Amino acid sequence: MPDFAFFNKQIMPLSEAKISIMTHALHYGTACFEGIRGNWNSEEGQMYLFRIKDHYLRLQKSCRILKINLPYSIDKLCQLTVELVERNGYQEDIYVRPVAYKSSQALGVRLHDLEDDFFIFVTPFGPYLDIGKGVRCCVSTWRRIDDNMIPPRAKVTGLYVNSALAKTEAWENGFDEAILLTQEGHVSEGSGENVFLVLQGSLVTPPSSDNILMGITRDTVIKLAKNELGIDTIERSVDRSELYIAEECFLTGTAAHVTPVTEIDRRKVGDGKAGEITKKLQQLYFDVIRGKSSKYLDWCTPAYRSRLVA
């Protein structure tokens, strides 16, 4: 168990950070969250928090949509997170989970006339999917929720029931991950990842209007593909059948990193192994997130004031 959390405006033992069973967010899914990775660099004895500012900017937007008042500036949120990560002192990859939520102990489905609160916890977190071998996906029978239902661009806890239904259905049917379609039948995203295809040598990924979360890993990969490999990414609606004819496919996310997809609906992607472009992007991405690429060090915030030795 991690030792410390940020709760009630202070860093305290995680074991003392408790909320009431009457908390509004627990009943109605009225909370916004982020997932930020801390990537351990053992040679440097340093923990690099990846694109922390961008995660908090996204949290700010989610909170605007859900009418949650974030009590701190972006800089303060980054500073609190660095402090908490340093207090926990992990020497392995971690996941940071900030949550802004409707904290009133009150019944009634609404967003107005409620108090808001904020907490952060940190937990060790290895790879979420098999980044080496790749994953087998299915197209879910569950459709991606629409912007006019619960806006998927906001990372709202209640929205994740949609993802959980799809993920468990996939898993119970023997797959590793689900890919959801929009109501119109376009490819949207995985249960917790954005989807990329390689089609005739170009990278293709669904646009924000197809009900995706605007992933920070998605943005990272688009920039790395352009800057380092000279490959442009086309953001456009993707048909289901394009999943079956793509040369390569991969998923991106803070948890999933860059995960090759080797099979979709029992059809091999390419030759059924991680593709060449996918492997190159994966390697670039891993160097960048561990602070090993000087060009992209701006994306990495060191959490430890002095080097930690395992």
Ligand SMILES: Cc1ncc(COP(=O)(O)O)c(C=O)c1O
């Ligand atoms: C539904 C969904 N899509 C995509 C992503 C990928 O976003 P990011 O790369 O910012 O982690 C996530 C993960 O947060 C997610 O939950």
